[in-house]
Amino acid sequence: MTRQHITPELRGWIVAQAQAGHTPESLLASMRSSGWEEDAAMQAMEDALSGFLAEQHAAGGPPVPVAVPDIATDGASNVLDAGDREVRIVMAMRNPRVVVLAGLLSDEECDELMQLAAPRMARSETVDVATGGNEVNAARTSRGMFFERGEHEVCRRLEARIERLLQWPVDHGEGLQILHYGPGAEYRPHHDYFDPEQPGSATILKRGGQRVATIVTYLNTPAAGGGTTFPDVALEVAPQKGHAVFFSYDRPHPVTRTLHGGAPVVEGEKWVATKWLRQGVFR
Numbered sequence: 001m002t003r004q005h006i007t008p009e010l011r012g013w014i015v016a017q018a019q020a021g022h023t024p025e026s027l028l029a030s031m032r033s034s035g036w037e038e039d040a041a042m043q044a045m046e047d048a049l050s051g052f053l054a055e056q057h058a059a060g061g062p063p064v065p066v067a068v069p070d071i072a073t074d075g076a077s078n079v080l081d082a083g084d085r086e087v088r089i090v091m092a093m094r095n096p097r098v099v100v101l102a103g104l105l106s107d108e109e110c111d112e113l114m115q116l117a118a119p120r121m122a123r124s125e126t127v128d129v130a131t132g133g134n135e136v137n138a139a140r141t142s143r144g145m146f147f148e149r150g151e152h153e154v155c156r157r158l159e160a161r162i163e164r165l166l167q168w169p170v171d172h173g174e175g176l177q178i179l180h181y182g183p184g185a186e187y188r189p190h191h192d193y194f195d196p197e198q199p200g201s202a203t204i205l206k207r208g209g210q211r212v213a214t215i216v217t218y219l220n221t222p223a224a225g226g227g228t229t230f231p232d233v234a235l236e237v238a239p240q241k242g243h244a245v246f247f248s249y250d251r252p253h254p255v256t257r258t259l260h261g262g263a264p265v266v267e268g269e270k271w272v273a274t275k276w277l278r279q280g281v282f283r
């Protein structure tokens with residue numbers, strides 16, 4: 001394939017078409033009909049759009065999007081093969097990308113994770129973006145702990161299912177985090193990615209790069225409250241034992257509309273297992 005030169009006019013046209021919501025397929029068809037070869041047209045589209053996004057970023061716009069894990073939800077079936085278990089799609093939305101799954105864990109597996117975590121629970125800390133260390137945070141009144149990746153058989157099972165459903169290597173994930181919320185406890189809305197503007201982020205990002213997706217699995221069903229909220233899109237996911245909510249963010253920026261939180265538990269308690277997926281290998 002010869003790489004054809006993209007004139008500024010063509011580049012402008014490609015960007016304008018994409019912004020107007022035309023699909024890559026229709027752009028490709030237009031370029032093919034004006035004599036472009038398919039491979040060259042695809043390359044030109046990619047060059048034009050990535051060049052445009054890089055300029056936007058340089059001009060203070062959002063960072064350039066990266067590839068993120070996803071769950072295939074456009075097939076005819078709402079049943080997914082997680083390897084050793086079938087998992088069902090409860091709901092899926094595109095922007096932000098949010099998918100709710102049923103049956104990611106069995107009741108017994110949920111119980112086992114809570115039991116294994118219980119003796120190790122401490123007041124939750126969040127990563128201190130100013131220093132790269134950990135801090136206790138008033139916006140997060142849960143208690144929590146981290147398992148090492150693959151620390152127990154039940155962790156390995158969950159990690160293998162997630163790897164298979166997301167087509168994202170196990171070693172691109174952090175260890176499971178278990179959180180426990182008592183009555184009134186909450187996790188106020190936040191983003192899970194690391195803010196590149198913060199001085200501590202560079203240190204954090206050396207280990208595995210950015211977080212690009214989250215999967216929160218509910219280990220029990222709270223008596224009342226404790227939903228996972230997405231305030232940008234007024235969505236609330238009801239916590240149910242064994243269900244999980246997946247969401248992805250292709251850049252560390254609010255344009256991803258992935259602001260989310262754990263609403264206060266009104267009655268009873270709430271246990272979750274959170275898995276964060278990274279861009280690269282997390283060691």
Ligand SMILES: O=C(O)CCC(=O)C(=O)O
Nearest residue numbers: 216227228261262272274
């Ligand atoms: O508890 C929830 O519903 C959300 C947990 C969460 O946002 C997190 O662990 O990052």
Ligand SMILES: [Fe+2]
Nearest residue numbers: 190191192260
């Ligand atoms: Fe979160």
